[in-house]
Every structure is written in structure tokens, then in C-alpha cells.
Amino acid sequence: MTTIISVPPTLVERVGPLATALPPAIARLPETGITYPFDRVPPQRMGFGAALVEAVTSSRIEGIDVSVTQAALAILQPRYALVTDAGRAVAANFHAVTDALAGVARxxxxxxxxxxLMKGQHTPAFAGFRETFVRVGDHVAPAPRRVWELMVDLAEFTSSHQSTVVNAALAHAQFETIHPYADGNGRIGRALLVGALGAPVSPWLLMERPSYYDALRDYRLGDAGPLVELVAAAADHGFDINEETDDCQPDLDGLSEEALDVVARLHERPVGTRRRMVPAGSKRLSAGFSELIAREQVVAVSDDCGLDTVYAYLPVVLTWLRLAPTGRVQTHYSGKWKREIRV
Incomplete structure (x- = not known):
């Protein structure tokens, strides 16, 4: 049963021939008093893996689909020749997420x-608040002249209300309703939502994409309940992702000291070329790296390019892969992970 959390419905304003949305001001909405158990949990740490999973899945919601290894390579070695434009776009999304977590993006x-974000996907002309009308499905976003005042109201709402799941969901819905930019609203909006919650939300929202879009529509009709429940479920799932990406336990039995030293390095840089993963001049670490290849804990994820071949450390990368759904109903990785993790 959905708990109905009412908000004033979005109205319609005719601007020339267009019937555009006119969202209500929300800065003075009263607190709902509805809380969730994790509202009282101190902010959680989101590490590299959780932020990467968020960026990959948030991008997939918008139709930008790259492997977790391509995304990691674009973040860790952005100038490498095998980095694709889509990889750079996801890397830019990753930096938006980390900016929000650090409080740089609010x-x-x-x-x-x-x-x-726009420069990362080579569309810098879309930067800045939009000056054109935008339609998303059956939603015609507010006229450009309304954007600034609505964003000021939204900023006042977030600064004057408690940091709760309910208020994070309301802020996200209002942001997506205003649609302040010509492009990138979904990814920036979800990054801000992650910053408010401290957990990745897009893996769950990707799996529940139709419900996510329906919940945003319900919000515009005056019922925020479905979106709040969806965001609460996404946050709950996201807290588990935080723990799993931070608590990767590889099989260390039988590894030499050289290989164990390499493993410690690979947790910080699990994707990249050999020369970036271990120092070129260290015969000791190079031997440890070769041992991990022989044990199939490190595998090539690109064509053979000699010293520029891209490798992945499987205990970490397969954790990312499992936590970053592809958008299909279900994916089992046994027997097909070699294809799914190529850059």
C-alpha cells in the first residue's frame, strides 16, 4: 500500500502555442514527519567502486551503455587510446557523482x-540553464524564463528542510520537473540525489525504470508517495552496494609475497595497462603480476597490445559487474563475463 505524500500538483501555463508545466513552489512545504530507519544513520562512505557503479547505471538509464572496465579505464587513464567517447561521458558522470558526495555540487x-558533464560528452554548447523549451515524454518542462526562480525555490527547500529520504525524493522530483538544462538533467539530478543520501541509487532505478518514470509523473499530479517509496528502496539497495564494494575479499591462498603486494596495489587501480598497474622497473612486482595472470585473477580485457594491453583485476571488477545491472531482467555472468568486461 502506497503511503500518499501529497504535494501541490503541477499546473499548466500557456506560453505562446505551448502548454508548459508550472511546478508549484516547494520551499515552504511543511515537513511530512515521515522517516525511514536510515534517516538516522550517519552519512556513509561511498568508495570508488560504488561511485563507478552509480555512474555506469545512471548513464545506462539515459541510453549510454559501456562496460564497467571501459568506465574505469576512462576515469583512471583518460588519455589512453582505447577510451571511447561513451567511456568519457560516463567518466564525466562519475566526477559529477563525486562532486555531489564532496558537497561541491549542490x-x-x-x-x-x-x-x-557536457564537456565530457563533447556537447559544451548545452552547458548553462536552457534557453529553449524541452519536452520529455508527455511532460513539457517550464518555460525558460521560469527556470531561475524555480531553481532558487528548490535550493531554499533543500537548505531549510531536514536531510531525510522524503525530502531528498521531493527535491529530486522537483529538479527533474523543472528540467533546468537542455541535456544531462537525469544524470545531474541523480548525482545530487546520491549526494543527499550517500548511496548509489541508479542500479535500483535502472531495474525499475518504468516505475521510476511513472513515479515522476505521479509527483507532477500531486502524489509523491510512489517516488518516495522507490527512492527509499533504491537507497536501501545502495547501502548494500557501499558495503559490498568496500569489502571485496579475494582468494589469497597460495599467493607469493610478490603477488600479495600486487593485490594491495590492484585494489586501488583494478583496471589499466600493465605499466600503470605495476611499476615498469620492479621485477619483483612484475613477477607477482604474472603470477596473478596465471591464476586468472588478472585477465586481459582488450586485444593484445603488448605493454598497452588493458588488464582487469577480477575480484574487484566482477563485483562491480554484478552490482551494475545491464537493464535486462536478469543477467548471470558465469560463462559470459569475458565478453561483458571488455573495454
Missing amino acids: YDDHRAAHDR
Whole structure:
């Protein structure tokens, strides 16, 4: 049963021939008093893996689909020749997520993060608040002249209300309703939601994409309940992802000291070329790296390019792969992971 959390419904404003949305101001909405158990949990740490899973799945919601290894390579070795444009776009999304987690991107100051997102996908002309009308499905976003005042109201809402799941969901829905940019609204909006919650939300929202879009529509009709419940479920799932990406336990039995030293390095850099994963001049670490290849804990994820072949450390990368759904109903990775993790 959905708990109905009412908000004023979005109205319609005719601007010339267009019937555009006119969202209500929310800065003075009263607190709902509804809380969830994790509202009282101190902010959790989101490590590299959780932020990467968030960026990959948030991008997939928008139709940008790359492997977790391509995304990691684009973040860790952005100038490498095998990095694709789609990989760079996901890397830019990753930086938007980390900006939000660090408090650099907030509801009152997110334009720099959006600019970087647009430059990452080679569309810098879309940076800055939009000056055109935008339609998303059956939703015609507010007229451009309304965007600034609505964003000021949203920033006031987030600064004056408690940091709860309910308020994070309301802020996210209002942001997506305003649609302040010509492109990138979904990814920046979800990054800000992650910053508010401290957990990745897009893996769950990707799996529940039709419900996510329906819940945003319900919000515009005056019922925020479905979206709040969806965001709560996404956060709950995201907290598990935080723990799993931080608590990777590889099989260390029988490894030499050289290989164990390499494993410690690979947790920090689990994807890349051999020369970036271990120092070129260290015969000791090079021997440890070769041992991990022989044990199939490190595998090539690109064509053979000699010293520029890209490798992945499987205990970490397969954890990312399992936690980053492809958008299909179910995926089993046994027997097909070699294809799914190629850059």
C-alpha cells in the first residue's frame, strides 16, 4: 500500500502555442514527519567502486551503455587510446557523482558539475540553464524564463528542510520537473540525489525504470508517495552496494609475497595497462603480476597490445559487474563475463 505524500500538483501555463508545466513552489512545504530507519544513520562512505557503479547505471538509464572496465579505464587513464567517447561521458558522470558526495555540487550550485558533464560528452554548447523549451515524454518542462526562480525555490527547500529520504525524493522530483538544462538533467539530478543520501541509487532505478518514470509523473499530479517509496528502496539497495564494494575479499591462498603486494596495489587501480598497474622497473612486482595472470585473477580485457594491453583485476571488477545491472531482467555472468568486461 502506497503511503500518499501529497504535494501541490503541477499546473499548466500557456506560453505562446505551448502548454508548459508550472511546478508549484516547494520551499515552504511543511515537513511530512515521515522517516525511514536510515534517516538516522550517519552519512556513509561511498568508495570508488560504488561511485563507478552509480555512474555506469545512471548513464545506462539515459541510453549510454559501456562496460564497467571501459568506465574505469576512462576515469583512471583518460588519455589512453582505447577510451571511447561513451567511456568519457560516463567518466564525466562519475566526477559529477563525486562532486555531489564532496558537497561541491549542490542544489544551490551545480552548474560547474553540469558544465563538466557536457564537456565530457563533447556537447559544451548545452552547458548553462536552457534557453529553449524541452519536452520529455508527455511532460513539457517550464518555460525558460521560469527556470531561475524555480531553481532558487528548490535550493531554499533543500537548505531549510531536514536531510531525510522524503525530502531528498521531493527535491529530486522537483529538479527533474523543472528540467533546468537542455541535456544531462537525469544524470545531474541523480548525482545530487546520491549526494543527499550517500548511496548509489541508479542500479535500483535502472531495474525499475518504468516505475521510476511513472513515479515522476505521479509527483507532477500531486502524489509523491510512489517516488518516495522507490527512492527509499533504491537507497536501501545502495547501502548494500557501499558495503559490498568496500569489502571485496579475494582468494589469497597460495599467493607469493610478490603477488600479495600486487593485490594491495590492484585494489586501488583494478583496471589499466600493465605499466600503470605495476611499476615498469620492479621485477619483483612484475613477477607477482604474472603470477596473478596465471591464476586468472588478472585477465586481459582488450586485444593484445603488448605493454598497452588493458588488464582487469577480477575480484574487484566482477563485483562491480554484478552490482551494475545491464537493464535486462536478469543477467548471470558465469560463462559470459569475458565478453561483458571488455573495454
